[in-house]
Amino acid sequence: CALISCWIFFASFIKIIDMAVHLALRVAMLFLFGVGVSLLINLMQAQKNQVLITSEMWLGMVKSGMWVPPACGLSAVAIGLLYPTVDRLLGDPTVAQRTDWSSVIRCAALFVGLNQAAAKIDFMSHAQLSLCLAAMSLGLWFYFDGSRSGLGLALVIALLAAAVNQMMICLDAYRPSVDFVRVRAWLPCIFFSGSVTVGLAGRLLAAQANSATSSSAAKSHGD
């Protein structure tokens, strides 16, 4: 009896370890994804001489703009974990089933393209820039995600991020170098499409982790 209970404890411990490892992997991948995307966007904007974050920092905490990539990574982790959770709560895990890595990469590439369009193309007005980007973001959501929960979540995240950004400006946390009106025009759309992309990746990672843990659980059960 003791042996059995010990075995059960050991098995559950193994399972917990397994889940933790998978979770850590997911978190690490999402974090790396967010960091990479933020660096890429910054590089693209740097081509246009519109570096988003330059120098003056809030209360002198960080002297450079190097806090942006980790922040992007953390938010990517949060979004990537939030999407599957919301899916599970709403009982609509169908998106992850028809998603695979190639479509995630496709979505990411189009997201990068969206950034490039925002950075490179000269629009007549900020309104036009904003409109075009919004339409493209909605198209991105429609084509790759298509779920209502995804739309709602992305909208909420975009609005939230834009509000936080605005608040930081108001609190004089940092001062954008150039033409912040332009930045304000495209930032929510970029947040929207970025959260769609990260959400897609997060869903796929969650589905794979689920299948991996269930298969390993089945294997241990079989043993």
Next chain:
Amino acid sequence: MSIKRQVSRLFYYHGILCARFPVYILAGVILIILFFWYPLLTLSIPSRSPYEFVIDKPNNLTGSSVSPTRPWLHRPAEAVILQLLVTVHVSKQASVDALRAALAGSFELHALVRDFQHGNASLSNLCFTVDEATALTPAERRQLPAYGCLLLSPASLWQQEAEMFNSDRNLLRTVYVSPLKEILFGMPWRHTGVSRFNVRSRDRVISYCVTAFLKNHDQEFVDSLVNRAAKLSWAKHLPTLESASLTPTHIYFKDNSFIVEYTPLLVLYSILFLYIYFSVRKIQMVKSKWGLAFGACFTVVASLLMSVGVCMYFGIAPSLNGSETFPYLVVLIGMENVLVITKSVVSTPVELEVRHRVAVGLSKEGWTITRSLVAEVSLLSLGLLSFNTSIQEFALFAVVGLCTDFFLQMFFFVTILAIDIKRMEPLPVAKQRTANLLQQQQQLKQQDQQQQKQQSIQQVPQDLAVTLGCDESIEDNNSDSKPATAQTASDSAEQLRKLHQFHHMHRRQPSDANTAAFLMHSLTAAATSAPAPAVPRRIRVLYYLASKRLALRLLLLVLCVWLLQASGLISAVSRQLHSSLTFSSNLSTTASSNPGSSGDLVEHPDYQRYWPEMAALHWPSLFGHYNRSLAGRYVTYLGAACYQSAAADRSAAIDEETVTEQPQQEQPWWFLLGRPAALHGTWGLAAICLFGVTFVLTSTYALMLCCQLCGLAWLFRLGSRAFDRPPPLRTVVPVVLPATSMDVDLVCISSLAPADCPATRRVEDRILAASSLDGSVSVWNLSGRRLAYFDRQLQHEGQCDCVTSDATVGPADGYGKLGDGADVGLGLRQRVSHATSLSPSQAASTDSDLAAATEAVPSNSGLNPASPTQTLSSSSIWCMSLITNDTDSRYLLVGCSDGHLELWDFTCTGSAKCRIQLSAEGLTHLTVQQSQLVAVAATATGMLHCVRLLLDADRIEPLSSCRASPLPLHSMLIWPDAGHGDLLATAGEDNLIRFFSIGELCKIRQPQQQLSNNGAVGAGAAAAAAAAAAAAGAASFCTVVSAHAAPVLALAAYPSRGVLSGGADGAVFQVSPADDRSSSGFRQKRLVWQRQPVLSVSVSSRHAVCGLANGQLLLLRLCTGAWRLLSCCQQQQQQPQQPLQPLLCTWSPPCLLPSNDAIVTSSSSGLNGLDVWCLARRRRLSRVRLATDWIRSDPVQPVCLLSQESMLLCKCGPCLLLVPECQLT
């Protein structure tokens, strides 16, 4: 028919087409690709590396006010660029070629600028001098100035020689083939107004620039040059633009660091390759992965290049940076369709023909592909509405690329996929090896069976059952009686290992994995109807909120309002509409209005809008041609001075002899198709996109329709008119009743229980029995439970009740007979025909030889119910019948090849109750009249034996026997005739149909001489005597109908009306009781007379179907009491013509058929399944593939329709299959 089905049908035909003519289609596609690639030869790739430039508009031109942010202004400008922009208005009444008239002025202007002098300053000492252009072809090099001033104009295309210009018969071609045309015209091509289509019905505006590159800026010189040019006879300087035109701009070409410049590009391309890798990795189960992956990549790239070509045909040259937009275009177009098509095609069943596999795979995904194409095109078309030229151009290329990609996928990729699948077909050698292995295995198994013969009765050959994948169903029955000998296990394991080895030698996965994906579609429908699980309340609340979609709608509304408000879309649209209405040429979107201008004053292309493109793309590349780099330098753009000319006024001045015969052949041939609208501007692009999509879709549909209408029979070879369409293939999972180790030979099923006994009308009470070629019999009920299994060889050893068995012949001999005996594998008809190929006496002797090779039949044993026999086990079952008039006891009556009639009880004991020998010949036919418990058995030589079954006493009492025919019988049935009791109808080799009254048949006291038939000696004389006796007594109980001129091969009764007979002469007769029964008794009517022997006849309440020897089916219909020939249908012609065994079914009401009659035959297309033919619609209704795990693919033969249970009973190899009726249609 819904659009979905129509689309998938189109894809089906398309798949067949592609797989049939792969070479022609590939050749045609490559020609089309090359045709659309041809314009790419003239594509100018302006700048190979992206230049970033900074615009500065200084207040002071001298550069004295150098700001700290513009340190590069310290250095002098690399060049100062001045443009003289000429706009030529060509009225629609102009009779001469517009381009020639427009460009003629460029020579004059070019010469003026070249030779201009102001004071002591001339252009030659102010201009920017260059050496010879390098890295160009000689023809292109001639068009650029060398060793002198850099002065560009369209006149440089003809080396500034007016004679060359005038003698050029094809100006448009000269202009279009030059890759330098945008540099020489000084503006992006879409602004020039030059198009390949000469639309003469409206005014045109053609613009060009003369571009002068100066060393440094001399304002005085420039002003005088501008004013001098305005004094040209034809030029009309636009004074309103003069002041605004010459505001200089510094353009700085940044010397970007390598990382900043190329990192996004590198990331982009790595993402692209990741995407391609992840996509192509999914191509599986094909012969050549690399080949198909290359094909997929080629499809995408070629479609993109084709889209550029198509756009250039329509006069839209790409202005975006190709290396940056290419990955996005690839990703946007995607390879999903290719992968989906591949997956769908390779997951079709491998038994199908290649073209059917391709067609089925395509048709399964056709609707999805079309839907996603339409969705993508509409999404991208929205991009055309964004009033930004870059996005519009990108969207345009993407839309055209999607269309060309769709075209290439459908015609190129599907074709190479078909070729690949064809290469992957298993070799016939491999098939042969499988067959050999299986045969070997069976022989081994038979030896095993001999060795373990002493074991349990219900021994089921495990090894084959395991390989057939149906061991679970057997294990229920005999888990307690597993084989014990180690040798058997090792032998079967060895066989299994060989089989597995064979399968692993083949590269493909096992077929069940293949079919799994294929089955998904048909199974998901059933799976979705599963009951919903219990949902927690909070989730239900969430669901409720979600179903109302309040939040979503609110958010969407807010978003839309915000977007509309913020962007001013409405005002933009109205402005666009207004401008397009007022000025239809739509040359420039935001043209500066000219309030005081008269009607002849046309608008200029706004150089403020086009020069950034020139600066970004063309000027760096122009400097690059002279081997100079602008990186880190800046140029000063002074702007463009605008002039205007009306070519209509000048047309007379141009020498007429050169322009009178302006050839129409410049126009491309498709100009005749219609007059294309103005192709510039937003609405033009939208029109192109819509036109392209509609054109591709409609032309594809029209092509398919033409194929379908005109050449269908020729193209698809699907037979005659009525049955030519290939119906959809559906996959059905049948209930498998694994019978025995060898093939199922005979199947009989108990008749329906009487209606007054409802307890017996359950599914479980209906039973069916099947005998296999090795003499074993299995009995099931319809729920799939095996009730009994006898191995007759084992039974006869010890458990036969009434036979005192002292078998002397070992069963090894019996098995030897089974192994090499020629008669074992033959069906009943072959058996009979084998007998009929000999003379009657020979037949008798052969038959007795065959039946009793080692026995000497006791002379007096025929009527002795308990006579001891010696070779029980050597006989095989030739006919059998089930007797189920009682629910408690069920019996099986078996007629054997040695003339024995056996009665088996399988209710509880499963033992042979009784066994008598009726004759020395084998019993070929057996019918039982269930109500009177009278059985009639016919021998191969035409004798009829009538017995009474005493079930209570477990005894068979022989009643009578008579000779029905001197020749063997082919068919015998009991025809329930209401007036005269049941009649027995026989048809035989003697061309006659006989009707016997069963009641009178039982009363005959047979003459004793038939016993002498037993011996081989004197059989001929005995037969003659029997025939005489039968003829003598025939008057009382037998009615002979002589209708056919050849042996009668098939009989079928239709209740209360008569009998249909089919003969070897090809005739089908209707034999029905005459109205006055006293005289002739029966009258006959010939329904059909054709050449092919009629092998089988099957009748339902309204229809009859005859199977002919060449595989045709003959349909008859009962109209107002008479049979009419309905049609004659042929299965696929290229199939080997083998006779079909059609089964005519009257379907139960749930089937959605207007007329409930349908025919079920074995599949004609070589797959392991059935064909269902609808009689009312006169076409094949469906093809059904039975999803079983056979190793070998035996043909599936329909046996009968169990109408009450809605099941179709089929036999296939060693198994019986129960197919749900509703899945067949």
